[in-house]
Amino acid sequence: MTVYRLAYHHYVTDKTGIGARLYGGRWNPKGVACLYTSAHISLALLEKFVHARGKEDVAGLMLLSIEIPDRGDLVYHVDESRMVDGWADNFDYSQWLGKQILTEGTFVAFSVPSAIVPAERNVIINPQAAHFKEVRFHKPVIFDIDARLSDRLV
Template sequence: MIVYRLAAKEYISDKLGTGARLFGGRWNPQGLPCIYTSEHISLALLEKYVHAQSRENMERIALIKIEVPDIDGLIFNTDEKLLKTNWADDISYSQWIGEQILKDLSIIAFTVPSAIIPLERNVIINPLAIKSDLIKFSEPIDFSTDFRLLSRLMK
């Protein structure tokens, strides 16, 4: 499975999930590391955009392609039909689910619906997983965001 991550250039090569560990996220509580990725570059861009506090958060970013081995038992696919109806509005609920999965060190990644586009998936990588060494990170490349998108940010 190929997934994509967009992040500030200074953080793009972090393979330890430091940002998620320090600040928490939709699918992880603070203190538990993970790496947020998306199945598509366009979804990764939308996820980055929706969390941007300013235009600067969308500048000086890089893209990295990550190969997660698609081996039975290593990837957990969250079934959105089993999630609470309002899961996207209940961060403590989604963090609890993510915590349960991240604590199972036999799982290297889990897929979840995107709150932005529920028909598309984000993939959360567990850097603490026993077989995380099977994950292959490409070299990051600079990523430019179209000025038309940036001009709408933080008007």
């Protein structure tokens, strides 16, 4: 399984999940490390774009491709039909769910529906997982955003 991470050059090669651990996110509370990725480059961009406060937040990004071995025991696929109604607006719930999976340490990653495009998946990687060493990180490349998109940010 190939997943994609968009991040600034000084963060893109981080394999520890320090940013998520320090600040928390939709699928992890503060104190729990993880790496946020997406199943598609376009979804990774949408996830970055929706959190951008201005044009500078999408400038200078790097794209990192990550290979997770295609073994069923390494990735847990969260079933949206079993999630609570309104999960996309319930950070307490999504952080609780993510923390359960991340702290167990069994899975290298878990996939969840995107709150932006629920039919597509984000993949949260657990750097503390027992089999994390099987994950392969490719060399990051510069990711230029079309001005027609970035110019929409103030």
